[in-house]
Amino acid sequence: MIQSEHLSRIFTLFPSLSEISEEDWNQEGIKVLQMEPNYIIEEGQFLEFVVMILEGTVRMYKISASGREITLYRIHSGECCPLMTSSVLGETEYEATACVETTGLVLMVPSAIFRAWTDRYPKFRQFIFKSFAKRIVLLSSLLDSINFKSIRGRISEFLIQLSEQTGNSDTLYITHDSMSVELGTAREVISRTLKGLEKEEIIKLSRGKITIANRETLESYIE
Template sequence: MIRSEQLKELNRLILSEHRSRIISLFPSLADITEQDWNHAGMKVIQMEPNYMIEEGHFLEHAILILEGTVRMYKISGGGREITLYRIHSGECCPLMTSSILGESEYEASACVETPGLVLIIPVEIFRDWTDRYKNFRQFIFKSFAKRIVIMSNLLDNIHFKSIRGRISEYLVQMAVQSGNSDTLYVTHDSLSVELGTAREVISRMLKSLEKEEMIKLSRGKITIMNRTALENYIE
């Protein structure tokens, strides 16, 4: 059985092994002293698939993503779910930092979408680094600014764009992200989550687009038949 002292030394060695990669992904950490890197509780760990942090928790650690993807989402009182944004390699969640720095409850839920490595920083150390290291503090503020723009665009989409336009835009974006493939592996349920609307609304609109011969529907798959026509619906 590994003793606590041995476990601490093992964590320290793992952290040291990943240090150069961490700094390459988060250049703002280049100023962190050797003494600060050696604080107890600093770890590099593997994110488990589908691991979740539920809204309303008080966080004990900050998480910086080294690889993998975490999806941030909200669930309404009626049970409807909407994706807010995703956190990728070289990023951290501004809602997480807001919760930690404000010593308040986590205001969203998080789910590991793609497993990978993360840097775990105890909240006391994270607050101390934010206070003492200017570059790290600027990184946190830039993360806030970036996500504010994303959240603003999300609100604009929900309130000012038609569901036909939003679905068309999302499908075209998926096609571009998949290397301009017109075959998209996506379900009606996942679309409703991404766009924050009822599954029935999504299904009805997809059927309408299929009747117009813009897409073809099959189980778990949507094939784009006329991308130019879809693009014309993007508002």
């Protein structure tokens, strides 16, 4: 049984869940758990639970046959993974890999119960569909970026976005390996492009750190 303090937080983050009846909340298997960094849910599984994030961050990514990774998106508090919910609703294999990035708290809803709630509660069903729509737009943007933008444009856009996430800081702590995972391209391509930007005095490189030296020019490369 979910404790009352957890329910209060759940309803704040997921208002649509407030329509779930007390009887449905008391079903066996529904629980709140802490998830530790680097816990992984691998692609290809038939999921027994849907994970809804109360706090923390989970990264969703795909791995190619050659072992290269690309980040699809991240989910944070108040969100759940549409690929996970579509897998559960369709009773198909999970089409991505999920990795916990920061220690967090999650609501675990057994798959059968999740399907029943989606059928029974209109507001909850609407929340799930809105989640689908939001991520479809993001994935479409990712595909456009990969297929139509130059690697210089993609890297410039990534650095500016990372800077904005850290309060427009010009100092970014990220490795070339991490960038290759985020952008889904080879480390050598990332390093070569970054060195070209450094040669133009647009950025400065040091171990595990990139400093934006000319933000205006960097932004001009965004396509």
